[in-house]
Amino acid sequence: MRRAVCPGSFDPVTRGHLDIFGRAAQLFDEVIVGVLVNESKKGLFTVDERIDMIREVTKDFDNVRVVAFQGLLVDFCREQGAEIVIKGIRAVSDFDYELQMAQMNIGLSGVETLFMPTNPLYSFVASSLVKEVAKWGGDVSTYVPELVERRLAERLRAVRAN
Numbered sequence: 001m002r003r004a005v006c007p008g009s010f011d012p013v014t015r016g017h018l019d020i021f022g023r024a025a026q027l028f029d030e031v032i033v034g035v036l037v038n039e040s041k042k043g044l045f046t047v048d049e050r051i052d053m054i055r056e057v058t059k060d061f062d063n064v065r066v067v068a069f070q071g072l073l074v075d076f077c078r079e080q081g082a083e084i085v086i087k088g089i090r091a092v093s094d095f096d097y098e099l100q101m102a103q104m105n106i107g108l109s110g111v112e113t114l115f116m117p118t119n120p121l122y123s124f125v126a127s128s129l130v131k132e133v134a135k136w137g138g139d140v141s142t143y144v145p146e147l148v149e150r151r152l153a154e155r156l157r158a159v160r161a162n
Contacts, residue, residue, distance in 0.1 A: 016122030
């Protein structure tokens, strides 16, 4: 069975992420969305909330599984029985950084990285940008699934109220 890992923080998951998950799901028997637990970084959503949203928006993909992880990506891949990491690339700047990570990962454990260019519709979309636009009342419905848009609005209302 060919397994691939799509790692990230996904705070929140965007349509760009979903595009990569869906395309990867067509290429591999199983795609594991690895949600990074980064205790030094405070996200807008908890890891459990991110996992729930990703599970909901990927429920139509029979071969996508969502799992939290922390530590080295190569260790997570080994634990999951995955030999491939899928990384979406939006711009040359993404490639510069991700290439270094890919070379480190292959050196550490032989895990290969497949770079997948992002659909041009989402080439500028980043979770941080989506959060910033939503924070100021902008319409992000084009960039995130409806569930995510709703939860993002709810969370930002709660943050403003506190």
